[in-house]
């Protein structure tokens with residue numbers, strides 16, 4: 001283990017983000033890019049190497065990262081060995097080290113009565129150092145099996161499956177309907193949280209290792225599944241959960257109301273294509289912006305609108321404000337449901353003088369002007385009683401707005417691909433397959449990631465991508 005008494009002597013210290021005043025002027029990563037090796041070694045020394053490392057299993061890390069092992073290696077200044085251990089369980093630690101909410105830290109044993117080990121910071125530092133030092137280079141595959149696999153969708157699930165299957169010696173082609181590879185890593189999670197150079201660096205690595213990428217290929221529309229079946233021995237669907245939940249209130253059709261993903265994609269595609277975010281209808285400049293719904297997507301809308309120069313930003317949440325500490329019915333090692341201040345909230349508080357979140361608000365209707373543009377929202381306060389939502393009388397309020405972003409999650413994958421492939425859906429409308437074997441109702445077609453499990457996290461997409469690769473490999477052996 002790290003330092004035997006490290007957890008008693010050393011305090012948790014997380015790496016700070018760039019100063020708010022500076023970072024809101026650009027779309028670069030919020031991270032400083034500076035990893036202080038000595039400080040990180042001290043943080044690694046806080047790991048107790050407890051008998052049952054909950055951080056790496058059960059409620060902790062979904063890819064079972066070997067956390068106590070690499071904490072110890074970092075403490076002992078063995079960064080390259082730490083990198084090797086990290087890559088054994090995680091194909092893309094540079095993604096999770098930046099964007100993972102870190103359930104591992106929620107399950108850290110030290111976290112029962114002390115601040116948890118800074119696991120996520122250490123993970124990011126190990127892999128960033130690996131790239132900086134040139135320790136990560138293409139692992140060429142020398143012996144191919146002759147079997148071919150098509151992967152549809154290039155998010156983290158598709159990329160993890162492609163990486164694993166290629167290293168197993170199968171020829172892999174990844175089909176993506178968008179013009180860039182990466183799924184929500186590319187168009188979804190903003191540049192501030194995950195630089196697109198970081199995403200492209202890994203894609204280039206996979207390409208040089210033998211994975212083929214085909215963009216602008218919409219399977220089920222431009223190219224049908226039947227055609228893929230004639231060319232490939234197995235097909236994996238990793239198409240994500242892309243059908244956004246809508247808010248069918250009065251005047252929903254007003255101009256200026258967009259699903260969050262449409263707003264984010266338009267802006268970040270424009271930034272990548274032209275070096276600047278969208279200046280037209282997707283610009284928040286000088287507008288009163290209302291973001292309806294929270295989570296990562298809501299925060300990303302806040303961070304983006306603020307950088308575009310929004311006049312004001314308010315974020316409606318239907319639920320109660322979470323407690324500052326774990327509630328009794330949310331004990332360790334469960335994921336702590338507590339009040340958190342993410343990067344966008346911190347930035348909005350700094351710019352507008354107040355946290356943008358307003359809780360227990362239900363949108364009753366939108367208001368539009370004579371030209372059909374959204375000009376306001378009518379809300380009512382709500383409270384929850386025995387799980388039942390009740391409106392509170394005389395609490396109706398009108399909010400001025402010229403741009404509304406709907407960030408209320410995703411319902412399921414779209415169904416044109418499953419219709420074309422004639423595979424079954426589960427009761428939630430996701431592609432139906434058991435976790436573990438990932439087989440759809442059609443032999444030779446598999447699915448993984450958000451299109452199977454529903455809207456989730458990058459780390460779970462990587463977990464499922466690795467899992468589906470094992471299942472496909474076993475299937476290919478039977479052919």
Ligand SMILES: Cc1cc2nc3c(=O)[nH]c(=O)nc-3n(C[C@H](O)[C@H](O)[C@H](O)COP(=O)(O)OP(=O)(O)OC[C@H]3O[C@@H](n4cnc5c(N)ncnc54)[C@H](O)[C@@H]3O)c2cc1C
Pocket residue numbers: 099100101152153154155156157158175176177178182183184185188189190193217218219220238239240241242261264296297300417448449450451455456457458459461
């Ligand atoms: C705005 C936003 C912010 C987020 N922030 C975080 C975060 O901070 N941390 C975190 O852990 N998670 C975050 N998430 C969730 C995370 O991004 C997803 O859980 C994860 O990307 C799912 O991976 P996936 O590979 O299953 O699907 P996706 O990443 O959704 O990729 C699916 C890909 O399939 C393509 N596709 C779909 N249909 C077809 C077709 N018929 N033919 C060809 N291609 C197709 C899509 O274009 C897409 O590129 C965020 C999500 C959003 C929307």
Ligand code: SF4
Pocket residue numbers: 060061062063064065067096097100101102103104105119120123459
């Ligand atoms: S992938 Fe997420 S849960 Fe796993 S060690 Fe990294 S931050 Fe923790």
